[in-house]
Amino acid sequence: MTKRILIFGSSRNDGNTSKIVDYLKQSLDFDLINLNDLNISHFDYSHKNRDDDFIPLMKKIIDYQQIIFATPVYWYTMSGILKVFFDRLTDCLTIEKELGRKLRDKQMSVLSTSNDDSQTEEFFLPFILSAEYLGMDYIGNIHTWLENEKIPDIVKNRINHFVKLHLTN
C-alpha cells in the first residue's frame, strides 16, 4: 500500500482547510503533519536553526511515497507557514543533501482551499516547479472551497474524482 503523508499548513486548525482535509480522510488513508504543531523557523543562511523541528520532520517525510500539501489561499499564494517549510527545503540542498536526494521520485500533490472556485492554475506553479527542481513527481492538484461553512457537492465530487484519478492508482 502507498504510504502517504499530508502536510497541513493553515493558520487555523479548525478552519476551512481542516474541514476539507477531514473530508479527504473519509476516502483516503494518510498520516497527517500539522505544521502548527512544530517549531520550524525561517530559512537561515548560516543554519543556526538546524536543531529546530525541520530536519526531524524531513527524516520522517522521506519514509513516505506520496506527499500531499494542504494549504489555504492567502494573498494569492500558499500560506506563510507552508512557505516557510518550502524555504527550509533549501537545507536539503545544502547541509542535508542526502535527505534532499531521498525526495527524488516521491510524488507530490496539492490541495488548496479558498472561499470560491476562482483559483487559477498559476497558484500551483511554485509547487510544480519546486517538485521539478527536487526531482519529484508532481501528480496533480485540486482546488476546494466552502460555502456557508459547508463543503458543496461539486467540491466533494471533485475531491472524490481526484482521489480516484491521482492518489489511489
Ligand SMILES: Cc1cc2nc3c(=O)[nH]c(=O)nc-3n(C[C@H](O)[C@H](O)[C@H](O)COP(=O)(O)O)c2cc1C
Ligand atoms: C490572510 C488571508 C489572505 C487571504 N487571501 C485570499 C486570496 O488571495 N484569495 C482568495 O481567494 N481568498 C483569500 N483568503 C480567503 C481564504 O483563502 C479562505 O477563507 C480559506 O478557506 C481559509 O482557509 P482556512 O480556514 O484554513 O484559513 C484569505 C484569507 C486570509 C485569512
